[in-house]
Amino acid sequence: MKRKNYWFLFAILLLSLTSLSPSFEFTRHIGSDPPGKEPVPPSQTPDTPESDLGPIQIAVQMDDAELDTLHQMNEQFMEKTGAEVEIIPMETLGSSEESLIQKMSLGEGPDVLFIDSHWIKSLAVKGFLRPIDASQAVVPDSQLLGGLLSSVQWNGYQWGIPFDMDPYVLAWQADEETVSELPSSRKSWQDFKKSMGKKPVFVLDPEDPYAFAAAVSALSGDPARPDKEILRMLAPPAGASWLKLTDDVAALMEEIEGDNASVAIAAYSVFRRDFPEGYRLWLPDYSKEKRKPVVRSRSVAVTSQSESSQLAMAWVSEMTSKEMERKWAESTGKLPALSDFYSITDSAINRSESWKESLDRLRSLLEREEAVKLDFGRGDGFLMYSRLVSDLLNGHMTVEEFREQYKVSSK
Numbered sequence: 001m002k003r004k005n006y007w008f009l010f011a012i013l014l015l016s017l018t019s020l021s022p023s024f025e026f027t028r029h030i031g032s033d034p035p036g037k038e039p040v041p042p043s044q045t046p047d048t049p050e051s052d053l054g055p056i057q058i059a060v061q062m063d064d065a066e067l068d069t070l071h072q073m074n075e076q077f078m079e080k081t082g083a084e085v086e087i088i089p090m091e092t093l094g095s096s097e098e099s100l101i102q103k104m105s106l107g108e109g110p111d112v113l114f115i116d117s118h119w120i121k122s123l124a125v126k127g128f129l130r131p132i133d134a135s136q137a138v139v140p141d142s143q144l145l146g147g148l149l150s151s152v153q154w155n156g157y158q159w160g161i162p163f164d165m166d167p168y169v170l171a172w173q174a175d176e177e178t179v180s181e182l183p184s185s186r187k188s189w190q191d192f193k194k195s196m197g198k199k200p201v202f203v204l205d206p207e208d209p210y211a212f213a214a215a216v217s218a219l220s221g222d223p224a225r226p227d228k229e230i231l232r233m234l235a236p237p238a239g240a241s242w243l244k245l246t247d248d249v250a251a252l253m254e255e256i257e258g259d260n261a262s263v264a265i266a267a268y269s270v271f272r273r274d275f276p277e278g279y280r281l282w283l284p285d286y287s288k289e290k291r292k293p294v295v296r297s298r299s300v301a302v303t304s305q306s307e308s309s310q311l312a313m314a315w316v317s318e319m320t321s322k323e324m325e326r327k328w329a330e331s332t333g334k335l336p337a338l339s340d341f342y343s344i345t346d347s348a349i350n351r352s353e354s355w356k357e358s359l360d361r362l363r364s365l366l367e368r369e370e371a372v373k374l375d376f377g378r379g380d381g382f383l384m385y386s387r388l389v390s391d392l393l394n395g396h397m398t399v400e401e402f403r404e405q406y407k408v409s410s411k
Contacts (some may be wrong), residue, residue: 034236052311055084056111059092061298069331070114077318083311098383104128104305111306112315117151117162117297118375118382124159130309131157132316143338147366148297151373160299161320162337164328165371166267167362168214168294173256174280180265182282182372186220186230186405196262203244203252203261206393207384209374211265214294217241217284218265223294223372231402242393245393255278261366263375267296269333283358286365292372297337297383335359339367376406 060070065087074085088110090100101123103109109128113119125131132152144162152160170182183189191217193201204211212234213223217403221230244261246252252264253276263273271281286293300319302312318324325336335341375381388405391397399407 002271006241032345052308053081053083054311055086055314056306056308056315057086057088058114058315058366059088059090060111061090061112061116063112066332066334069328073319073324073327075317080318083315085315087194101126101128104303109303109305111303111308111312113160113303114163114303115298115301116318116382117148117160117299118373119159120152120299120301121154121375122382123301124154124157128304129159130304130306131159132161132301132313143340145337145339145363146368147293147370148337150301150370151297152301157201160301161316162297162299163320163325164332164334165295165337165366166269166334168210168265168296169268170214170218170282170284171253171256171264171266171271172262172282173276173278178265182218184284189219192262197261198241200244200261201242202263202265203246203255204265205247205249206243206245207247207386207390208249208266209382209389210267210294210296212389212393213372213374214265215292217286217291217372220291222291224374224376225406228399228403231392231399235392235399235402238394239410243393268335272333275385283362286362286369292369293365295362295366295371298334332344339363 010130058074061346062070067087070087072139074087077083078085080142100109100113100119101191104123113123113129120129148162148165149158152158152162172182183192189201194411204215206212215234216223216226216230219230219233232238244255246255249270250264252266252270253341255261256279258266268281268283281344284291284293300316302309302316306312322338325338325341328334329336329341342360376385379386384405388402392399392402
């Protein structure tokens with residue numbers, strides 16, 4: 001009897017359920033997406049390379065001739081991808097690292113930076129860059145000169161890709177009336193200076209920290225931490241007998257021809273074209289002298305505030321390809337950051353026989369040793385280094401004040 005009552009109650013319950021409104025969903029819809037793969041709302045769907053065509057902005061540090069070359073390379077990229085990419089000179093954002101940081105703090109920065117490699121770590125520390133190696137579109141480290149990588153690495157990540165480099169060299173007139181070889185030690189340079197009388201030994205740009213570093217290195221000093229003797233030699237008032245200062249890099253050779261100085265110090269690219277007959281270039285043998293090479297390199301990096309990071313990375317990947325690096329080297333005179341271009345048969349860097357040995361030696365050194373860091377041992381020290389060098393050489397700071405500043409900054 002009890003069992004019949006149970007069946008009766010079950011029949012009533014079943015009839016009740018079937019009479020419910022059709023709008024009631026008795027079963028929950030189970031989608032085909034596996035756990036953790038719920039569809040993302042349209043407003044949150046990540047950009048894809050196919051749909052992201054910009055526009056993006058590329059901020060660059062370069063002269064007008066280089067800018068023309070980059071515009072040509074960028075046109076190729078835009079025709080190939082259909083993307084909209086604008087190249088803007090860094091001057092539009094402010095010429096200094098401080099100005100760039102201020103712009104980026106306000107969210108007004110570009111998507112990609114093409115800048116001095118010494119800036120990369122400072123910007124990464126402040127959170128303004130994306131790690132480059134978070135993407136698959138990178139140049140393998142094995143193809144890059146290893147000595148250029150330390151400036152773009154921090155906290156276990158790589159924040160930029162070295163693009164080109166420009167070693168600093170010494171140029172002088174070598175004829176029967178002058179020396180055929182330059183001194184190789186501090187003592188021999190001091191003797192050389194005595195033989196020149198009142199004529200300054202070096203001519204360089206006081207606003208170029210690399211030129212100052214090359215002078216320190218030539219005098220057998222450490223460019224990253226110049227010793228007191230070298231600073232007193234190069235700083236006013238004694239520095240007037242050692243240095244001739246000019247902000248016109250194009251006129252460096254004119255200073256030598258006018259007998260206003262004996263040796264010009266600047267980047268290799270400055271002297272590469274239209275080099276006067278009878279003059280020689282000297283790239284120190286840093287491996288023999290156990291010193292780090294003074295090399296200015298530039299890198300490309302993607303900013304953290306870019307809303308088109310995949311397109312930005314695609315642009316970086318294209319520009320750092322061998323084809324583009326070759327075109328850049330042939331057009332601008334800057335040396336490639338890729339080691340492949342330093343083979344004996346490659347003509348991309350247009351080496352003369354006299355330079356082949358020097359550049360091969362530099363390439364070999366940079367494959368195992370890093371270039372000199374002008375940052376006092378701090379990620380953001382390059383800005384301070386540049387400012388102190390300018391103040392020292394222009395007479396706005398004493399040797400003691402210079403040393404005190406970088407002692408404090410390196411603690």
